[in-house]
Amino acid sequence: MAGEQSTSSGPTPYEVHEPGVLLHGTRADLAVGDLLVAGRESNYEAGRIMNHVYVTATLDAAAWGAEMAPGDGPPRIYLVEPTGEIEDDPNVTDKKLPGNPTRSYRTREPVRVVGELEGWTGHTAEQLQAMKDGLADLRRRGAAVIFD
Numbered sequence: 728m729a730g731e732q733s734t735s736s737g738p739t740p741y742e743v744h745e746p747g748v749l750l751h752g753t754r755a756d757l758a759v760g761d762l763l764v765a766g767r768e769s770n771y772e773a774g775r776i777m778n779h780v781y782v783t784a785t786l787d788a789a790a791w792g793a794e795m796a797p798g799d800g801p802p803r804i805y806l807v808e809p810t811g812e813i814e815d816d817p818n819v820t821d822k823k824l825p826g827n828p829t830r831s832y833r834t835r836e837p838v839r840v841v842g843e844l845e846g847w848t849g850h851t852a853e854q855l856q857a858m859k860d861g862l863a864d865l866r867r868r869g870a871a872v873i874f875d
Contacts, residue, residue, distance in 0.1 A: 737850035738787035741828040749782040751807045752792025754800040762837040768797055780838045782807055784830035790849045804844040811836025
């Protein structure tokens with residue numbers, strides 16, 4: 728089942744899923760041809776409306792997006808293609824990981840769904856809780872800044 732949790736350690740950080748393929752993680756139920764557009768709620772900060780659409784070339788980053796997304800639906804990862812230019816995600820490249828090893832990008836232009844990735848394995852319950860705890864700690868310290 729897509730997004731099903733397992734006892735494995737989850738996706739490998741920084742590993743490109745497939746050369747030339749971009750991914751987007753969400754809980755939205757989308758179809759091929761649908762457009763993802765800016766102006767939606769952040770996966771990492773409730774109530775924050777984003778000015779960009781975020782995509783990645785790594786399964787790890789896409790899984791985090793899907794698993795952290797708001798909503799009741801199952802986490803999903805879509806194969807996507809931007810309709811305009813993309814740029815490195817400054818939230819990762821400038822703040823945490825110089826050189827963009829997560830292959831995370833953003834765009835103000837719509838992103839088209841071209842397929843859904845089935846059968847992927849997400850992060851463990853422990854990894855998800857650690858991410859949630861880390862984000863809560865950043866918010867408590869006033870350090871949860873998203874450059875959007």
